[in-house]
Amino acid sequence: MDFTLPAEIDSLRQQVRAFVDSEIIPLESDPTAYDEHENIASHALEPLKEKAKQAGLWSPQMPKERGGMGLGVVGMAALYEEMNRSIFGPVCFNASAPDDGNMILLNRVGTPAQKDHWLQPIVDGKVRSSFVMTEPDPGSGSDPAGMMLTRAEKKGDKWVINGRKWFITGAEVAEHFILVARTSDDPRKGLSCFLHHRDDPGWRIERRIPIMGPEEHGGHCELVYEGLEIPEENLLMQVGDGLKATQIRLGTARLTHCMRWTGLAKRALEIAQSYVSERVAFGEKLADHESVQTLLGDAAMQIEIGRLLTMKAAWKLDGGDFARKEVSMAKIVVADALHQAVDTAIQLNGARGYSKDTPLEWMYRYARQARLVDGASEVHKMVLSRYLMAEGQDFWAWGV
Known part of the structure; x- marks a missing residue:
């Protein structure tokens, strides 16, 4: 490229x-x-x-x-x-997430009527949205197809939803929801996607789950569905396409996390650079100490590695490829690079970095979630291993 x-x-x-x-x-x-x-x-x-x-x-x-x-x-x-x-x-x-991924999904697979009703207000910034998939143990996490417990049953011309979800980002302020529920026990076609509004009866927010923070708008919430009725026209895609919709959404959504995290990592080093360029210790500026140069150089290199992986995945997505390997690699590397960059910046700023005089401590708490959201790093490494075992040397094939 x-x-x-x-x-x-x-x-x-x-x-x-x-x-x-x-x-x-x-x-x-x-x-x-x-x-x-x-x-x-x-x-x-x-x-x-x-x-x-x-x-x-x-x-x-x-x-x-x-x-x-x-x-x-x-x-x-x-x-x-x-x-x-x-x-x-x-x-x-x-x-920002989760609106970003929700808009991309709705724009790609929604009917014209669904786009006008559910997508356009999010694009206009009039409403916020939420993607409802993750469940408490023993329900679905990284394996929604095999573990999802929330069920949608067809009764007349309505789908009736019962189940429990948690860590649903943005739910407290969202008005438009994309819900994934089980409609059959088929291992690949057992999930379906539905659209509902916050004012629809039959569901509630049980609690906003406290986290290390800082939090996205609307937090991370636990939801309970007790007989929510959804009309047929609010089925997104076809019955059984829930896993497909999830994969369409998460492919680009995972990569947009990487795009944003790269910028945040760069900002952390900007703060560190500014400080070490002025701060004097043992008769010379911190920037002139070899140990400081090593920390900054390594963090900068890791950011660039993650950025290149992100751009390769973006390039492949633009070309119509699913870029699953590339997205997983970017997700792993950029999450680690973000944590390293912020940790390095705090270390070089000393007590100032640990205080609230800079946004570094905010970034540090935020960065820890990067290795968990949209698939833990270990899950993405497992995905890469499966590709390696299936493809062998073609894992590293050049595009021609």
Whole structure:
């Protein structure tokens, strides 16, 4: 692949960088800009969303006819990286999880009517959304096809849902939900996808689960379904296509995490660079100490390795490939690179890095989830092993 960005994409990337620098990063040092869950508060967020729309930097992953920027996956990668140089960044551009993955899925497989009703309000930034799949033990986690317990039963012209879900990101503020439930015991075609609104009766939020934090808007919630009725027209794709829909969503969604995490890792090193370039110890600047140079150089290299894997996966997705191996590799490496970059920055900043005088401690707590969300690193390594055993030397085949 050619790693040169097209001129129009690079121009947009620079616009996003300037927007983040001038409009978003200054809010990180304003205590009133945070909500009670350590994310950007609504009163600070809403004006930024309008500014992003006015600047033409809104919903990069959505088609222009729906009010987005119409970018491919490579273009998204370049912009998302810049957006997440701020801890508040992606949501200001409508490029944060879980809305990001939900929009991509709905745009790809929804009917025209479903897109108008369920997708367009998310694209417009009028509602938030949530993807409802994970369940408490012994229910589904990394193996939804084999372990999902929530069931949807057809009764007349309605599907009736019963079950329990948890760690459902954004559920507390979401209005539109994409729900995965079991419709049969078929090992590959046993799951189906449904759409429902927060005002529909027959379900409830049991609790918002406390986490290390900081939290996405709407938190991570436990949901209970007790007779929720969903009409046939709110079935997404066909009966039995739930696993397929999940794979379509998670392929790009996992990679958008990597795009954003790369930007956050780079920001951590920016903070470290600024400090070691000025701080003097033992008669010379920290930046001149070999041990400091080793830490920074290794962290920078790991970020670049993850970035290259992310871009290769993005390139393959743009070409119509599922890029499952590449997405898994990027997910593993970028999650580790993020943790290493933030840990390095804290170490080099000393007590300052451990304090709340910089966003580094926020980043450190956030970074720990990267090795868990959208598939634990161990699961992705297992996926790679299966490909290796099946493909042998062709695991590393060159595209021709």
